[in-house]
Amino acid sequence: MKRSNRLIALTSHFLDHPRQHIQLPHFSDRFNASKSSISEDLDIIDEMFHHEGIGHLERISGASGGVKYIPAYSDEKTTVFINKLCNMLEDPVRILPGGYLYMSDILGDPHMVKQIGRIFASTFANLEIDVVVTVATKGIPLAYAVAACLNVPVVIVRRDPKVTEGSSVSINYVSGSSKKIQTMVLPKRSLPDGSNVCIIDDFMKAGGTITGMRSLLAEFQANVKAIGVLAEADDEEDERVIDDYVSLIKITDVNMKQNQIHVHPGNIKANG
Amino acid sequence: MKRSNRLIALTSHFLDHPRQHIQLPHFSDRFNASKSSISEDLDIIDEMFHHEGIGHLERISGASGGVKYIPAYSDEKTTVFINKLCNMLEDPVRILPGGYLYMSDILGDPHMVKQIGRIFASTFANLEIDVVVTVATKGIPLAYAVAACLNVPVVIVRRDPKVTEGSSVSINYVSGSSKKIQTMVLPKRSLPDGSNVCIIDDFMKAGGTITGMRSLLAEFQANVKAIGVLAEADDEEDERVIDDYVSLIKITDVNMKQNQIHVHPGNIKANG
Numbered sequence: 001m002k003r004s005n006r007l008i009a010l011t012s013h014f015l016d017h018p019r020q021h022i023q024l025p026h027f028s029d030r031f032n033a034s035k036s037s038i039s040e041d042l043d044i045i046d047e048m049f050h051h052e053g054i055g056h057l058e059r060i061s062g063a064s065g066g067v068k069y070i071p072a073y074s075d076e077k078t079t080v081f082i083n084k085l086c087n088m089l090e091d092p093v094r095i096l097p098g099g100y101l102y103m104s105d106i107l108g109d110p111h112m113v114k115q116i117g118r119i120f121a122s123t124f125a126n127l128e129i130d131v132v133v134t135v136a137t138k139g140i141p142l143a144y145a146v147a148a149c150l151n152v153p154v155v156i157v158r159r160d161p162k163v164t165e166g167s168s169v170s171i172n173y174v175s176g177s178s179k180k181i182q183t184m185v186l187p188k189r190s191l192p193d194g195s196n197v198c199i200i201d202d203f204m205k206a207g208g209t210i211t212g213m214r215s216l217l218a219e220f221q222a223n224v225k226a227i228g229v230l231a232e233a234d235d236e237e238d239e240r241v242i243d244d245y246v247s248l249i250k251i252t253d254v255n256m257k258q259n260q261i262h263v264h265p266g267n268i269k270a271n272g
Numbered sequence: 273m274k275r276s277n278r279l280i281a282l283t284s285h286f287l288d289h290p291r292q293h294i295q296l297p298h299f300s301d302r303f304n305a306s307k308s309s310i311s312e313d314l315d316i317i318d319e320m321f322h323h324e325g326i327g328h329l330e331r332i333s334g335a336s337g338g339v340k341y342i343p344a345y346s347d348e349k350t351t352v353f354i355n356k357l358c359n360m361l362e363d364p365v366r367i368l369p370g371g372y373l374y375m376s377d378i379l380g381d382p383h384m385v386k387q388i389g390r391i392f393a394s395t396f397a398n399l400e401i402d403v404v405v406t407v408a409t410k411g412i413p414l415a416y417a418v419a420a421c422l423n424v425p426v427v428i429v430r431r432d433p434k435v436t437e438g439s440s441v442s443i444n445y446v447s448g449s450s451k452k453i454q455t456m457v458l459p460k461r462s463l464p465d466g467s468n469v470c471i472i473d474d475f476m477k478a479g480g481t482i483t484g485m486r487s488l489l490a491e492f493q494a495n496v497k498a499i500g501v502l503a504e505a506d507d508e509e510d511e512r513v514i515d516d517y518v519s520l521i522k523i524t525d526v527n528m529k530q531n532q533i534h535v536h537p538g539n540i541k542a543n544g
Contacts, residue, residue, distance in 0.1 A: 012324060109425050147382045
């Protein structure tokens with residue numbers, strides 16, 4: 001197989017297997033090429049991945065050495081994407097009765113979701129996350145997008161137990177904004193004790209849901225290493241109950257009378 | 273930029289933008305290369321994508337011509353994957369009280385989910401699907417995986433309306449297995465009238481949920497072009513209410529006494 005063919009096959013393999021450790025002999029065998037040829041291929045790919053702003057190859061030397069593709073989204077791409085998202089969300093047709101903002105189309109676009117996932121995964125790249133946790137329903141696609149880049153599983157917290165998931169641990173918590181008592185459930189066998197966890201959700205107001213998830217995760221001795229929310233609402237009436245989170249955008253004002261919405265980049269640049 | 277560098281950049285661009293029409297001048301400008309060089313690059317990539325069993329490049333000639341990456345999963349890869357899935361599911365530790373099967377770990381693995389999505393997307397490749405529809409919660413990751421390959425949005429049917437989605441259309445239907453009356457809701461602005469729809473779900477017993485989704489989708493004048501379920505239960509007591517679906521696997525027997533599960537490939541090979 002020629003170098004040009006190998007480069008295509010290797011590129012597609014890396015993009016499909018992020019953060020997976022692959023030993024060089026695997027590639028030598030598969031492409032019937034010397035280790036030094038493969039090594040040169042990897043140098044070219046690493047250089048191009050940097051150039052394209054999509055991450056890099058991590059080389060591990062020694063007997064059990066090999067290579068791993070670490071996806072990353074460049075700062076430039078992140079800024080462009082967040083600004084685009086702010087513009088999209090400031091469209092007044094998004095205003096719903098009650099001062100809510102319609103975002104389901106954005107969360108329903110797999111390519112947008114993939115990009116959001118990459119940004120969070122880049123920000124949390126060095127935290128040794130074992131699992132991404134979200135709460136049903138809207139955070140689910142975002143959680144999978146982050147988990148795919150980090151090469152870890154997703155665990156979904158539910159509002160009610162399901163027979164198809166076996167015995168569960170449940171907690172009650174007080175919702176931040178409505179002050180109502182709510183329930184959260186996680187199947188016992190879904191999360192190994194002591195996992196390093198990243199919480200992902202689509203929207204945060206006072207942070208009650210995330211506080212609830214924290215209490216539930218404490219039952220599994222999990223370490224919450226990171227919290228990422230797509231959008232935070234800047235609401236002065238509500239005292240925010242959490243502060244160690246990363247947000248992509250901040251919705252500061254939904255004015256139904258003037259038919260205006262103000263959306264700004266979130267705290268990801270400062271914290272990320 | 274040298275050919276080897278271009279091939280890496282082009283490969284990563286195609287894999288990240290499935291079914292997106294790209295005009296050749298876009299690439300000529302970006303890589304500062306002649307149209308004929310780009311055209312040769314595309315031939316090499318097309319050949320390798322075939323060779324790797326991950327799809328092909330579709331060339332569109334004429335003034336507004338260009339190229340499109342059509343992801344596809346080879347028959348060989350599909351068979352290997354489905355057999356692996358059957359083996360995984362036959363592990364007796366998966367048996368839950370009530371004769372249910374624990375599958376959340378498989379649905380929680382982003383790489384497994386991606387492969388399932390590719391298989392459905394390959395099967396439904398020529399049906400001109402406009403949108404993938406699923407019902408909360410477990411089908412959501414599968415729906416996104418299919419939609420990503422088809423380059424279409426996802427719409428999620430819910431059991432209860434949400435204030436953050438605006439006005440909704442709801443229907444009541446009779447569940448196939450429990451014979452209970454249930455509700456389904458879809459926000460009005462989530463689905464354009466007359467869309468070509470593909471329904472994706474994780475599990476089907478009698479098919480009541482899918483029949484319910486059909487009734488709801490009829491309110492939007494949608495054409496249900498395809499139905500894909502990860503697992504179907506072969507249950508003689510229940511008369512199945514739908515028959516035009518594609519399943520990856522079929523669970524024929526969960527025997528709690530003998531601690532045995534029988535899982536077979538679904539009907540995808542016959543229908544796909």
